[in-house]
Amino acid sequence: MESCSNNNKEISLAIETSGRIGSVAIGCGDQLLSESAFSGFMKHSTELFPRIETLLGKINKKPSDVRDLYITAGPGSFTGLRIAVTVAKMLNMAHKTRIIAADSMDVLAENATTYNQTGGNADCVATVLDAKRNLFFAAVFEKHGTGWKKILNTELVSADELTNKIIDLKKDNVAFLGEGLVYYADKFKAPFSSILDQQYWPATASGLFRVGRKLASSGNFTNPATLTPFYVRRPEAVENWEKRQKSK
Numbered sequence: 001m002e003s004c005s006n007n008n009k010e011i012s013l014a015i016e017t018s019g020r021i022g023s024v025a026i027g028c029g030d031q032l033l034s035e036s037a038f039s040g041f042m043k044h045s046t047e048l049f050p051r052i053e054t055l056l057g058k059i060n061k062k063p064s065d066v067r068d069l070y071i072t073a074g075p076g077s078f079t080g081l082r083i084a085v086t087v088a089k090m091l092n093m094a095h096k097t098r099i100i101a102a103d104s105m106d107v108l109a110e111n112a113t114t115y116n117q118t119g120g121n122a123d124c125v126a127t128v129l130d131a132k133r134n135l136f137f138a139a140v141f142e143k144h145g146t147g148w149k150k151i152l153n154t155e156l157v158s159a160d161e162l163t164n165k166i167i168d169l170k171k172d173n174v175a176f177l178g179e180g181l182v183y184y185a186d187k188f189k190a191p192f193s194s195i196l197d198q199q200y201w202p203a204t205a206s207g208l209f210r211v212g213r214k215l216a217s218s219g220n221f222t223n224p225a226t227l228t229p230f231y232v233r234r235p236e237a238v239e240n241w242e243k244r245q246k247s248k
Contacts, residue, residue, distance in 0.1 A: 004028030004059050010067035011059075013052065014212055016205040017044045017084045018076025018104045019179050024048065025205035026055040030213055033059065035206045044080045048087070064095045070212030072203060073101035073222075074230025075129055075137045075154070081229035092224040100212045101222040103230075104129065105139035108178050109148040110207030111200040112141075115175070122196075124171045128180035128188065131156055136180045138162045140169065147214070159187035166192065177201050 009029035025035040091097035140152035
């Protein structure tokens with residue numbers, strides 16, 4: 001693991017806990033130094049702090065040395081997002097750490113960058129997360145320089161609605177990725193679609209680091225006082241209660 005010997009460069013930490021398998025990455029300036037994925041599904045609460053401690057220790061740094069913290073604020077796992085937001089607020093309160101709260105769809109799209117770097121050829125990407133009850137959070141991106149430009153904003157849709165929106169965009173070669181495909185990949189098979197290999201479905205801390213650096217360079221930091229997670233969907237009981245209230 002490389003060190004960060006230049007004291008003028010800022011230490012940044014990326015915490016990705018929006019999906020089933022979390023990960024942490026650390027960087028110095030624009031350089032990603034290391035990434036560490038959790039050992040299995042939903043290990044966020046037990047493995048997050050040990051992984052952070054290990055990564056910081058390898059470059060002889062402490063939590064107080066972290067200038068910027070990048071988190072995925074959602075949509076995503078209720079527990080995972082809540083953990084990331086809590087850690088962000090703690091570091092800000094203790095050390096004035098600046099916070100970047102990224103859209104998980106932007107983070108997922110970075111997987112297509114990795115795919116292209118390993119020989120793939122994705123020019124248009126659809127990211128998909130399962131929002132339950134036959135609905136999905138989805139967004140569509142097209143290649144823009146070395147990154148991705150969102151051409152369909154993150155929204156809640158059915159598989160058919162997303163298909164029709166992509167048809168309206170007149171895209172004929174769209175690469176699909178995201179954990180919404182775990183059980184529902186067949187719903188998104190179409191003449192214009194290709195389903196990327198499962199290794200590209202989970203969001204990663206390295207992808208979050210790249211998104212975070214871009215947002216930080218533009219000054220898009222998040223106010224910790226107003227930082228709240230963007231969950232995949234509210235509990236069904238809450239939605240049913242609201243429906244009953246409206247019908248009265």
